[in-house]
Amino acid sequence: MVKKTTFVAGMSILLMATACKTKDVKMNAEKKETVSEKKEVVYQVFTRLFGNKNTTNKPWGTIEENGVGKFNDFTPKALREIKNLGVTYVWYTGVPHHAVIRDYTAIGVSHDDPEVVKGRAGSPYAVKDYYNVNPDLAVNPEKRLEEFEALIKRTHEANLKVIIDIVPNHIARKYEGKSNPKGVRDFGVDDDVTVEYKRDNNFYYIPNIPFQLPDGNKPLNGESHSLIDGKFNENPAKWTGNGSRLAKPDKNDWYETVKVNYGIRPDGSKDFPELPVGYDKLSNKEHYAFWKGKSVPSSWIKFRDIALYWTARGVDGFRYDMAEMVPYEFWSYMNSAIKNANPDAFLMAEVYNPKEYRNYIHLGKMDYLYDKVETYDKLKAIIQGKTPPDGLSYIQKGLADIDVHMLKFLDNHDEQRLASPDFAGSPEKGKPMMVVSTMITSAPIMVYFGQEVGEAGNENGGFGTHSRTSIFDYVGVPNHQRWMNNGAFDGGKLSQSEKDLRDFYKKLLNFSGHSSAVMGQFQDLQEVNRQAALGYDPNHVYSFVRWSDTQKLIVVTNFSSESSNIFELKIPADIIGKWNLKDGSYTIKDQLYGKSTTQLQVVNGEGKASITIAPLESFIYQL
Incomplete structure (x- = not known):
């Protein structure tokens, strides 16, 4: 999720975790259990944008003006070309049904208030219904789940695996599970809203005080809309997703979301069973056995069931947003349950505190964490001429015991595009960075769609900003659209330099994917x-x-x-x-x-x- 906020100081207490200085041996049992024997390549696609052929790119444009991609745009040809790039996993970003500014009442979906939605197309990290998918992505919104299941099947037929997002830390301000399986109760329906905290409440509350919209927020860029009236009905107010305990959050807070309660009391203490000493050295099976029969907070069960629902439908793995805002004991509970259902599940997470890496790997049972604040940030400083490359070696030495778990990337939906003037400044400057980040580690490498053809993120989508491809707006991705070539997926409109760049990525990723040395x-x-x-x-x-x-x-x-x-x-x-x-x-x-x-x-x-x-x-x- 895009980090546009200053975290509330009080949340630092909530996020404290016991330090764990355990060492990992590269060929230990855990590696054999959870980590691939070959170099994996994750291709992140922003699903809404991948197949969009419209080049209008009007700021704050509607879906009719600027267009939108669909599940069906991932044709067998498109998936073959992704596979031929050297890819093994496709991370379909923005699949779960999130809040959008569009009328889907005809299929039983309620309106979302623009005052608690970012952009016109909505944030993919404000999920509204975890048991269904974004209706924008379907040719027939009423059949949207079937269309996504068909995409899972096509992806597998292309010998690729599927990753989707799960965002346990927060959900949309207006969550409505219209597609819940039998027996599944919505988040919050059983909460005691008269108290700030109770273990089995799904949210934290500010009793007797209604929610107020932040000052300075300008929904839909000031456009008139029947639901824009200066208020949003939420009484009592809930804590905001980034941890704000104010009934009236700041406009830079994640005001479109609410914080999920995992049994961390407001004073930061834990209200659930803790893992015994030594569990950092034990397997997923042993973690799964530990939690069996234990009484755990309601939110733990809800998110475990969500993950298992998608696992049963053929999803091969998950990318967890802001994982370090959720206690690692929960991750042990959830990830061991997923591995029990699918031992080969691919589990990767955002964790930005290096002091917590080993806790989330060894105790939280994560396969992979983002190597953002060390390798990514160092490479960015090197290409910008701010530092020599020597520091890369010190980072590798410091991560040596967990190297296989530290996923590398140079581009994703949160960060400035690699080729943008604010980062490398050109696609060519990304080449040495890509070689180093791919070859220096046995961990997976991730590529963001359009990176391989030099996309620079120059478009002004509206809510989104220059240098990033907007995740909040209906926009096109120009370099990617030239490769897409109106659905031919043959690179027919690419310049020669763009074709050469994609060829570089293809050679590098395919070589690394078949290299035993890079896993050595x-x-x-x-x-x-x-x-x-x-x-x-x-x-x-x-x-x-x-x-x-x-x-x-x-x-x-x-x-x-x-x-x-x-x-x-x-x-x-x-x-x-x-x-x-x-x-x-x-x-x-x-x-x-x-x-x-x-x-x-x-x-x-x-x-x-x-x-x-x-x-x-x-x-x-x-x-």
């Missing part, structure tokens, strides 16, 4: 070459090795957009020894384009290779 060992070459390599430019060049029993790789990349670098790369004796190389000459050839071949000369147990690297160029040399 890592060692940095930066320190030894900074000290010893003749001509090596450590302010712009970064190098490292990856290897397995069957494959040896040397990765060299140049972050400079201006300077070539000619140098003699040193491979230290300890690596030569680990690779069992005798003195002699070994041919190493680049695996991205095959244009660069050089010799690794091993003399007295140390290696050297002559390298000439152009601006923004990268080599993945294979022995």
Whole structure:
């Protein structure tokens, strides 16, 4: 979810978790149980925008003016092309039914008040009904669930797997479960609203005080609408999604959502069973057994049932929004239940506090966490010329015990687009960043649709801002639309440079997906070459090795957009020894384009290779 708010200080108490300094061994039982044996590639698509062919892009435009993509736009051809890019999972963002400004009363869906909806198309992180899907995405809104189930089937037929969002921390201000399975009660219907907190209440309340709209909010950009009257009926007021305890939240709060109660008392203490000491070392099966028969808060059960509902319908995994705002004991409960139903489920989450990473992996049983505040932020600083690349090695060392769990990305719906002037400034500058973030880790790599053809997010959708592709508005995505080519999905309208960029992504992702070395060992070459390599430019060049029993790789990349670098790369004796190389000459050839071949000369147990690297160029040399 887009972070447009300052968190309320009181919530910091709610989010405190006991520090857990456990160590992970790369080949331990948990890795075998939960983590893939090959490099996974996640392709995030904003489902509403992927198939939209309309290029009008009027700010605050309606669905009729600016268009919208549908589930059916993911044709077998489109999915084959995504698969051929090297992708293994498609994350369909914005699928669960969220609040929108559109009349769907004919199919039994109530109106949403524009004063508690962001944008015209609505935030995908203000879910209104977890047992159905966004009617905007269906050709026939009444059959929207069937159309999504058909998309799941098509995705599987393309040998791809399906991820959707679950947002346990908050739900839409007006949640209405119109599609609940038999016996499922809506959030909040059984709450005692006379108290601020009760364990089995689904929400936190501000008793006897009605909700008030934030000052300065301008719904629909000031357009008149029958439901815009300066009020929203909620009495008593609930805590807002980001933790605001005010009946009148700020306009920068997540005012369109309400905070879900997981049994954390307002003073931050826990009102549920805690995991015994040592459970950080135990398996999903053992976590599942621990929770069996335990009394847990109502919200835990509701979200577990939601996840299992979608798992039963063929969804292969989930991306959890703002996971660290929910206690890791709940994640243990929910994730172990999902793994019990589908041991291969792919579970990834937003967690931005490095001190909590190991808690959410080992105790919360997450497969993957965003590596945002370390690797992503460091790469952004490097390409913007603010820091040399050496820090990447220190980050890798610090994450070594959990490296396999730290999903890498350069672009997603929350962040500025990689090619935007506010980030890298051009698609070409993203290339060395992409090589490093893909090859430096055995964890999955994620690509946001349009990234592979240089989308820069220049459109003004209305509520959304420049440099990000809006998730709140009906807009088109120009570079992606040129690749889509009116539904042909053949890149027919791309420029030559855009075609070349996509070819780069395709080669890199497919190579990494079939590389045993990228799932093996890592060692940095930066320190030894900074000290010893003749001509090596450590302010712009970064190098490292990856290897397995069957494959040896040397990765060299140049972050400079201006300077070539000619140098003699040193491979230290300890690596030569680990690779069992005798003195002699070994041919190493680049695996991205095959244009660069050089010799690794091993003399007295140390290696050297002559390298000439152009601006923004990268080599993945294979022995």
